Amino acid sequence: MEVVETIEAVREQVTAARRKGRKIGLVPTMGAFHRGHISLIERAVKDCDFVVVSIFVNPTQFGPGEDFEKYPRSFDADLEICRETGVDLVFAPGTEQMYQTENLTWVNVEKLTDTLCGQFRPQHFRGVTTVCAKLFNIVQPDIAFFGQKDAQQAIVIKRMVADLNMPLKIIVCPTVREPDGLALSSRNQYLTEQQRKDATLIYKSLQECEKMIRAGITDTQKIVTQMRSILNQAPSIKIEYVGIVDAETLQHLDHITGKILAAVAVRIGPARLIDNILVDVSER
Amino acid sequence: MEVVETIEAVREQVTAARRKGRKIGLVPTMGAFHRGHISLIERAVKDCDFVVVSIFVNPTQFGPGEDFEKYPRSFDADLEICRETGVDLVFAPGTEQMYQTENLTWVNVEKLTDTLCGQFRPQHFRGVTTVCAKLFNIVQPDIAFFGQKDAQQAIVIKRMVADLNMPLKIIVCPTVREPDGLALSSRNQYLTEQQRKDATLIYKSLQECEKMIRAGITDTQKIVTQMRSILNQAPSIKIEYVGIVDAETLQHLDHITGKILAAVAVRIGPARLIDNILVDVSER
Numbered sequence: 404m405e406v407v408e409t410i411e412a413v414r415e416q417v418t419a420a421r422r423k424g425r426k427i428g429l430v431p432t433m434g435a436f437h438r439g440h441i442s443l444i445e446r447a448v449k450d451c452d453f454v455v456v457s458i459f460v461n462p463t464q465f466g467p468g469e470d471f472e473k474y475p476r477s478f479d480a481d482l483e484i485c486r487e488t489g490v491d492l493v494f495a496p497g498t499e500q501m502y503q504t505e506n507l508t509w510v511n512v513e514k515l516t517d518t519l520c521g522q523f524r525p526q527h528f529r530g531v532t533t534v535c536a537k538l539f540n541i542v543q544p545d546i547a548f549f550g551q552k553d554a555q556q557a558i559v560i561k562r563m564v565a566d567l568n569m570p571l572k573i574i575v576c577p578t579v580r581e582p583d584g585l586a587l588s589s590r591n592q593y594l595t596e597q598q599r600k601d602a603t604l605i606y607k608s609l610q611e612c613e614k615m616i617r618a619g620i621t622d623t624q625k626i627v628t629q630m631r632s633i634l635n636q637a638p639s640i641k642i643e644y645v646g647i648v649d650a651e652t653l654q655h656l657d658h659i660t661g662k663i664l665a666a667v668a669v670r671i672g673p674a675r676l677i678d679n680i681l682v683d684v685s686e687r
Numbered sequence: 688m689e690v691v692e693t694i695e696a697v698r699e700q701v702t703a704a705r706r707k708g709r710k711i712g713l714v715p716t717m718g719a720f721h722r723g724h725i726s727l728i729e730r731a732v733k734d735c736d737f738v739v740v741s742i743f744v745n746p747t748q749f750g751p752g753e754d755f756e757k758y759p760r761s762f763d764a765d766l767e768i769c770r771e772t773g774v775d776l777v778f779a780p781g782t783e784q785m786y787q788t789e790n791l792t793w794v795n796v797e798k799l800t801d802t803l804c805g806q807f808r809p810q811h812f813r814g815v816t817t818v819c820a821k822l823f824n825i826v827q828p829d830i831a832f833f834g835q836k837d838a839q840q841a842i843v844i845k846r847m848v849a850d851l852n853m854p855l856k857i858i859v860c861p862t863v864r865e866p867d868g869l870a871l872s873s874r875n876q877y878l879t880e881q882q883r884k885d886a887t888l889i890y891k892s893l894q895e896c897e898k899m900i901r902a903g904i905t906d907t908q909k910i911v912t913q914m915r916s917i918l919n920q921a922p923s924i925k926i927e928y929v930g931i932v933d934a935e936t937l938q939h940l941d942h943i944t945g946k947i948l949a950a951v952a953v954r955i956g957p958a959r960l961i962d963n964i965l966v967d968v969s970e971r
Binding site: 410414503504506507508509510511512513514515532533536537540541543562563565566567568569570 | 694698787788790791792793794795796797798799816817820821824825827846847849850851852853854
């Protein structure tokens, strides 16, 4: 496994791999690996012949006052995981490598970024789509792997790839959870013991949502109210949003129909945590 | 030479050519070829092994009230030129091929698009950069060829390629002119005989600009005033802008220094015509 810091070195390695007819996989990450990242990397290793993992805490997707500075870094442990899982190339650029001059060019996906997290992190998705466009152009993978935990991100990236005819496929892998249901996140480590316990209510609220839908309840307002009351059981939880939206357009639904995305964002202490489930009632 | 209408067919042809180790060139056009286009194609044929010419009148770069509907089309003659110059593949998609679903994703180059033509055509460059990003992703050329006549477009495209790390090189070819100096443009055919005569004043004003700079005049206001008075000799000419800007940042200059771009946009009858010159005084 090679670890490189420059775009030039990535291109060199990937070009050599492609000449040998290798299928190139990319797992774009911000490091601080947990089992969620590992599942993405394992899937990439399974589906591709040459796997590139990028580790880059991208400043342009953090807003003012967000946790860019203190976002967890565990570079050596991350590299060890890459080695163990069979990664071929780690791309770990510095900010000055990724943004060599003042960045004037932004990729914007409209509408899909106005809802859910987009309402609370106004420039976030612009930063995500732009850095992903850059990484896709640098690595030129055949497939890139993203996690379902960041549901809106996955939908936005897929739309960017489709709209701009980017020559790669996006694979979205299932959310990995703790035994008590909490979705793995690099930000879980910000939590105290009590907050960590409270955080299990996030997935409990989503399970309740699914249960209500399966029971035939179609009034989303009723479901959201119930979900909010579960989250409000812990005073440490400040709800940012509880949304039930169309899983493709991300538009708010009044009534459960088709493929729906139920998504939650909360603040617990210093952590902003998100989670979601997909429920398909289209064949009901 | 093959002529194809679908993205799939382009990818197939280009992939086959790349497998044979061919260097891929792309000349993105809106058709209605004149000697300016031919010079781009000839340069591509000279520099590359497999030349793709795209012919697509892109609706997203025309504003409301602009000439999208009546923009000149001469498809059969364009194809004949492609055949004669040694083009390998013509990509002539319909609008529904290029914009298959509602397009939500836009590539924006900030700052560089606020000045000159950007002030008068607010969504124009967003349409240009987005369609070029799409074409680059579809064709995946090693080199794409643009004309210096659209100076701001060339600078914006180059910046997009640099900022997003797009894996291709941009070559900008010199403006081709009529014997009397008028820059070739598909829109010149909108002009009456008298308007066509008046249009020669555009290049005359730019020549006067260069002459004044060479004579050591550094006050751009003085130069612009002189250029405007030349253009105003013809009552048919309505000046949109006369700009003297830094050739890299496109920011307005009070004094001549470094590499400058002098650019003019006018309306003559139904035509909006642009032209420019580059003057380098950095070694003076």
